[in-house]
Amino acid sequence: MRKSIAIDMDGVMADVEAQIITYYEKQYGKKLTKKDLEGAVERQLFPEENALLNILHTPGFFRTLPVMENAIETIQNLMTDFDVYIVSAAMEFPLSLKEKYDWLEEHFPFISWKNIVLCGDKSIINTDFMIDDHSKNLDYFKGTPIMFHAFHNIHENHHKRVNNWNEVATLMQEYV
Amino acid sequence: MRKSIAIDMDGVMADVEAQIITYYEKQYGKKLTKKDLEGAVERQLFPEENALLNILHTPGFFRTLPVMENAIETIQNLMTDFDVYIVSAAMEFPLSLKEKYDWLEEHFPFISWKNIVLCGDKSIINTDFMIDDHSKNLDYFKGTPIMFHAFHNIHENHHKRVNNWNEVATLMQEYV
Numbered sequence: 001m002r003k004s005i006a007i008d009m010d011g012v013m014a015d016v017e018a019q020i021i022t023y024y025e026k027q028y029g030k031k032l033t034k035k036d037l038e039g040a041v042e043r044q045l046f047p048e049e050n051a052l053l054n055i056l057h058t059p060g061f062f063r064t065l066p067v068m069e070n071a072i073e074t075i076q077n078l079m080t081d082f083d084v085y086i087v088s089a090a091m092e093f094p095l096s097l098k099e100k101y102d103w104l105e106e107h108f109p110f111i112s113w114k115n116i117v118l119c120g121d122k123s124i125i126n127t128d129f130m131i132d133d134h135s136k137n138l139d140y141f142k143g144t145p146i147m148f149h150a151f152h153n154i155h156e157n158h159h160k161r162v163n164n165w166n167e168v169a170t171l172m173q174e175y176v
Numbered sequence: 177m178r179k180s181i182a183i184d185m186d187g188v189m190a191d192v193e194a195q196i197i198t199y200y201e202k203q204y205g206k207k208l209t210k211k212d213l214e215g216a217v218e219r220q221l222f223p224e225e226n227a228l229l230n231i232l233h234t235p236g237f238f239r240t241l242p243v244m245e246n247a248i249e250t251i252q253n254l255m256t257d258f259d260v261y262i263v264s265a266a267m268e269f270p271l272s273l274k275e276k277y278d279w280l281e282e283h284f285p286f287i288s289w290k291n292i293v294l295c296g297d298k299s300i301i302n303t304d305f306m307i308d309d310h311s312k313n314l315d316y317f318k319g320t321p322i323m324f325h326a327f328h329n330i331h332e333n334h335h336k337r338v339n340n341w342n343e344v345a346t347l348m349q350e351y352v
Binding site for chain 2: 004006085087091092094095097098101102112113114115116117119120121124126127142
């Protein structure tokens with residue numbers, strides 16, 4: 001039987017870190033680097049009240065996210081051997097619902113609407129694998145959790161880690 | 177441990193049948209009754225090409241759905257004993273994403289965004305119970321399936337059936 005993978009969007013398929021840096025400079029006039037973000041605490045990085053929340057609520061933020069390097073070709077290849085589901089915690093930002101749908105349609109047109117899940121918490125998602133950058137999603141997952149590298153998770157080492165999409169491709173070959 | 181229930185929106189929390197009748201009369205000038213819809217085939221009921229699809233794609237259709245009788249109080253009561261998740265196959269109608277979110281916020285403000293799932297197919301949903309009006313969602317469900325009465329499912333009898341929200345309340349008391 002084909003195995004299934006739940007793949008997170010923000011921070012995994014989409015480069016949220018790069019987009020935050022772009023929007024922060026545009027809206028607050030300060031230029032950060034990816035290095036600045038590593039393991040940093042939000043209120044130190046963004047001293048302005050609600051800066052990050054304001055950025056995430058800006059119309060267009062999710063619609064124009066850059067695609068993570070090698071995500072498109074790797075996911076398309078994974079679909080040969082696995083049932084791939086896109087599972088994104090979008091409910092916190094209702095404006096993002098349609099933006100995320102349109103973003104997927106633009107960059108990943110080969111993924112059917114049947115395989116897209118926009119949810120709140122991910123505790124009721126039941127697939128064989130989950131690729132995500134957040135421990136809160138991976139910790140209670142019943143299948144095999146795979147942590148995708150992000151600035152906020154560099155100190156967490158209790159899940160198998162992948163640093164980029166090439167490493168996902170190599171790792172998943174073991175499970176075909 | 178608290179058990180979890182996945183509850184469908186269209187045809188279960190929201191009276192889609194009533195809304196279709198309203199919109200069909202408004203857009204095509206013909207008045208149908210709920211009786212006409214019982215077990216009927218779509219192309220006989222709606223001879224105009226794509227009539228039903230046009231109705232379902234009309235902006236506002238999902239935002240203004242009537243709430244099913246007794247759904248609000250029953251679901252609020254169920255939340256005392258169960259983890260309730262709203263699981264709606266919304267991806268086929270991308271315009272409905274925000275409309276469904278707003279509809280839930282209006283009529284069910286006590287349901288957290290964390291417990292809302294807008295998806296395509298429901299095969300990866302893992303809860304203890306699923307209340308739904310479609311066999312396609314219930315047939316492969318791993319927990320206890322409960323079929324909610326609808327005009328299109330009156331000839332299907334392979335799942336436990338409830339005819340209304342009062343029957344849901346009575347049935348779920350057995351599982352508390």
